Amino acid sequence: MEDEILSLAQARGAQAEVFSSDENRTVVAFEANEFHSQESRLARGYGLRVVKDGRVGFGSSSDPNKVGELVQAALDTAVFGKRCGFEFPGPVQCPTVKTFDNRVIMLPASKMIEWGRELVDAVRARVPNLKLDVTIARVYRETLVANSAGLNARSSRAVLQLRATGLVVHEGLIWISEYENLSSGAPPAIGALADRIEERAQFARTRARLATGTYPVLFTPMAVLNLLQPILVGANGKHLEKGVSPLIDKAGQKLLDEKITIADNGLRDFGVASGPFDAEGVPRRRTVLFDRGVFTGFLFDLATAAACGAKSTGSAGRNYPAQPQPGTSNVELAPGDARFEDALADIREGLLVYECIGGGQSNVLAGDVALNVSSGFRIVNGKVAGRVKDAVIAGNVYDMFRNVAAVGDTVRDLGAYYVPFVMFPGLKVATRD
């Protein structure tokens, strides 16, 4: 099919690139401790990018009978399209990375249901009044990038992920989320998952009050993602190209605490966003964004790199209905040397944050966040002293990361994010208490 599309477009005087994905998704879901559904999703489609008279056009189709319309749509849009500053890359040697395990590909849905039921039972035995939702999803995806420069690159990836959300009703509703990346083929660690859910359900049994003020705040790995997001948006080459990133002209400057090293790694074995090449056929790599606090560079796809006088970092992402955009693959926040228990013990009065809502609602580009702490606990003399309700942490993540008290020594795999805990010495916390 890609050859037919490419030759049709080339016959009309265009350079062309076909991106296709063929995805087979299996999802089993439990809701409120009960099996809920088993879903399969099969999706195949083509995205066609053309360069005609120096301008870029785009079309996509999931309808195999519409090849002619697809080529016509791409050429029609190229009349108005953006001037093209890049060339489609030819064939290149790509690095190797493990992106699937046969145990994951062969795993029957009945086994996924069995795991879900085991987790529900394990949690129910530990926390009788908790209602658990579990989703286990496997995505097997074959990707192709072919272009008129002779590239024809194919890869496959199988990702298996478990998400669990527990709900406890106790002086209001308390949510407890857990996650495990199972893409390497090992079965889920049911006992450990259930233990973590039980621990937080116990923390939430008592209600604590925290007056509005400035406190040491420990963000667990899942909560750290809310703080990383604005920085990753700033490091996106698209925002350099458009002149709106706060990181413009800051390369080589120490902007964050030296405990903070952030990298994007498209070559992490069994990473949910790993692959030998990106969505434009450029080899994936590991790109350091912040090295011990010093900003080291942006992430680029072909078009943004060309516009910024840089080279693609192999960071193009897309699904077939959309054009490529630079973005992160697997994000790594390097571990520090702090043990969780020691960091907690250092807090006389403070807040332990597990989950937030409201990420991404502020002026993200400027680094502003306003997080409603949906799962947070008061710490008194190093011990958890009950749940804090309706607390808000607002501020600027660049300011927050400039002064970090501790970074955890253990990295959690959160699916495209590999993150330890981070403790800040003093953040403003607004509460109703």
Next chain:
Amino acid sequence: MDNLKPFLTDVLSGVASQYADIRIEESEYTGIAFRGPELDQIGRSFERGGCIRVFHNGNWGSASFNQIDGKLKDLAREVAASVEALPPRPETLGTLPALSDNVAVPEADDPRKVPLEEKHALIKHYNDILLKTAGITTTVSAYADSFGKTSFLSSEGRFIEQESVHTGFSCRAVARDGTTVQDYSDSFGKTQGFASLTNREPMVERIAKVALDLVKAEPVSAGKYDVIIDPLLAGVFAHEAFGHLSEADFMSTNERLRELMKVGARYGVDDLTIVDDGTMPGERGSFRYDDEGTESDRTELIKDGRIAGHLHDRQSAQRMGEQPTGNARAVSYSFAPIVRMSNTYIEPRAYNIEDMLDAVEHGLYVCGSRGGMTELESFTFSAQYAWLVEHGRQTRLLRNVTLSGNVFETLKNIAMIGDDLVMFGGLGGCGKGGQAPLPVGLGAPHILIRNVVIGGR
């Protein structure tokens, strides 16, 4: 697309489960986006695919696909076999009567009939208005339209062909003064044709003006305030803080929440009525039939301060002994439908904005939305900006304004409801269960709420 009834009937003919349905969608989409003076993206897409669902002995199975051929009959059988192999659960689905209907979009509203040149010219025109404003450093302006046709057949003999149209645009202006960068955005979207998007210059001009004003604004101080909320943000509140809570899929499995949301429970002032209405002509979240083939409806969620109803798909309605409300919606053919809102709004009452300002000694008048999220009782949503209100007068412009709290307490703290309902659509939509963006409408008049927690520095 020809009448698919014979084909769909054949696909389902090998399934002997208690219930099955199949939905085939064919759609065309056009998108154009400017960033600053340059066209950033332009593209057209064709989508064709579908979803088969099977219900048997209390269990659901589904499969979506986009290769439409004779093999679908085998896929339907496979789904049925896997569902029938599951341990039975004590649940039924109820029944809907057989029906045949065809819902067409007026030809004048079909965006496929509008040349690409006109769409390009319109969004470029709006983008140029922003760019010509002194102090605006960059912009993002996007146009999108889609035209779809869905064919639905259930094993109960409901056959529905339904066309849909969505058009809209959004504009964002970024202003900079030294190191201070601020942005303001607004969007417009309807289930109407291209013509509804023209003559929107005043809205675009206002976007540039507010972005410029915000550069001079100061961050708000954290604390508790009496707040007047503008119609857009009040609509976001109705959707985020209360609408999601009214979605019965979750409630139907949770006894405690069912108790909290019991019909008759009082959570607001007598003046408070919140409605979800999928039948409003032209609004972004309107449709005739939902993705289970149930007619859309007007559902009062709160009436006169008391819980009056819930939003249902067929299963949640059956579980709770209520009627389906036509709120089972899927974001595309790739997904089975789940309980979603349509157009959610607070009904207008007698007060005007002056009454509310007079009632505020020291508070905020918060405007616009940067989105919101809830985790049931907890909500947080961000305004685009706020005015400080002192002794009934708007004095200073403030930014970084985030409202949060407990929805039940906040509803009780509503003090005044205005007379000026406005409905909003936009280009984006709502996200739930991995399905986003689903087109929804929302709206409200101005409302005054006492003692809201505002996050800030």
